[in-house]
Amino acid sequence: MQQKPQRTVTPLPTVRRFPVYLRLLLQLKSQGREDVSATTIAQKLNLEAILVRKDLSLAGVVGRPRIGFEIAPLIEKLESFLGWSDPAKAFLIGAGHLGSALLQYEPLRQQGLDIIAAFDRDPNLIGETIANKPVLAIEKLPSLARRMHVHTAVLTVPASVAQEVADLAIDGGICGIWNFAPTQLDIREGVFVHHEDLSASSAILTVQVSKLLHARNSSAADSNETTEEP
Amino acid sequence: MQQKPQRTVTPLPTVRRFPVYLRLLLQLKSQGREDVSATTIAQKLNLEAILVRKDLSLAGVVGRPRIGFEIAPLIEKLESFLGWSDPAKAFLIGAGHLGSALLQYEPLRQQGLDIIAAFDRDPNLIGETIANKPVLAIEKLPSLARRMHVHTAVLTVPASVAQEVADLAIDGGICGIWNFAPTQLDIREGVFVHHEDLSASSAILTVQVSKLLHARNSSAADSNETTEEP
DNA sequence: CCAATATCGATAATTAGGTATCGATAAAGC
């Protein structure tokens, strides 16, 4: 075990919550509010106030007692922490259904990820543009990635080719992969993979739903709240 | 004060890993293997062996020393735990780019979620079918959900209408919402929301990538990994 | 058949993340 990015001063769960705070803050700002307390944020987001306070302190902002935090600087602080003020350029690989949906999903650019081109191996797609972004031949990826200093790739290819394509991207110097393919990638040191695991999500969903249904069925007994549906 | 499903005997991180195990196990099985050790699983998935063993024991399987676990029963156990052998019926709301991508994403059914219909309010879409699934008028959702005993909804609508549509779904008895809309939902007790937060994912990705790049710059002289160290 | 060994599984220790407590502070109201 050599240098693993151990410098995570900020816990990942906190990083995950930052965009949630940001969304809320932007909304509040657009409503004309100028400051907000951790308590209020917590209420709106179903979190504990103390957790919000701790997170915000990790972002390096200070609040004022009785008032809370100034929204504008807070937004700025969070955006710069996340690097959203200067979105990272990214390539998308696999311009299928999911891929083109992501290409057309504008908010991503405001959220730190600027997909500037797509790659595919389907000759019918190559040369087209989707959401004003060109679809290029997959073979061109490594050289282009180097030339344009792109270090992030979004992988929306079938599982069967995911590994091969990921290797190609890494050859081009890609060191961050957002993997939507339902497969485990075998990756070497120095490359980070975030697996967007729909199956894990659906697992959580179904497990929780069946728990809720079970509770609902065996309910009436220990329903701790006023029941709504007869 | 919030929804805290404390009856979770199985930790959620474990539940999240189950599908990952399952994917690997299916792959191994297709290669003709009959058993596998926790050690091997851990290696392939970049996890600690002991963690795998603990997870599997929570799934209720027993292994044999020196051999490991029989793959077939393990698959069965995990699938039944996750409810994947009997997929939950679900409605999808919002047949836009992302929505139709999900409708066409076949693996979901094997992963416990069977989307049987879509809903939208666009008259041009209503009446069409996407991936053999009908697109219906959103107004029909509540009554249909009740009649067909659908308790799960996939939300792929713009943020601006997400709350309103979620309320409608809940009126229909929906108690599990997979929310792809980039907004916080205000939900009452007894309803579970899993927020598929692309912005949180992209946050993690960009933060990790910039960390990697920073490490890369401050360490190596030049870019290429093809240069062999003496 | 016996020794060597890889693995399991129970218990214990550790770590990370989240929560509670409480004094300090500054705005609002009297």
Add this chain to the structure above:
DNA sequence: GCTTTATCGATACCTAATTATCGATATTGG
């Protein structure tokens, strides 16, 4: 101007999750 009150922020505490330890066990190889 003084009291009240909501909130911050530092410290301490707690819980959940992961990792370590170690004896037990069964298969493999000699």
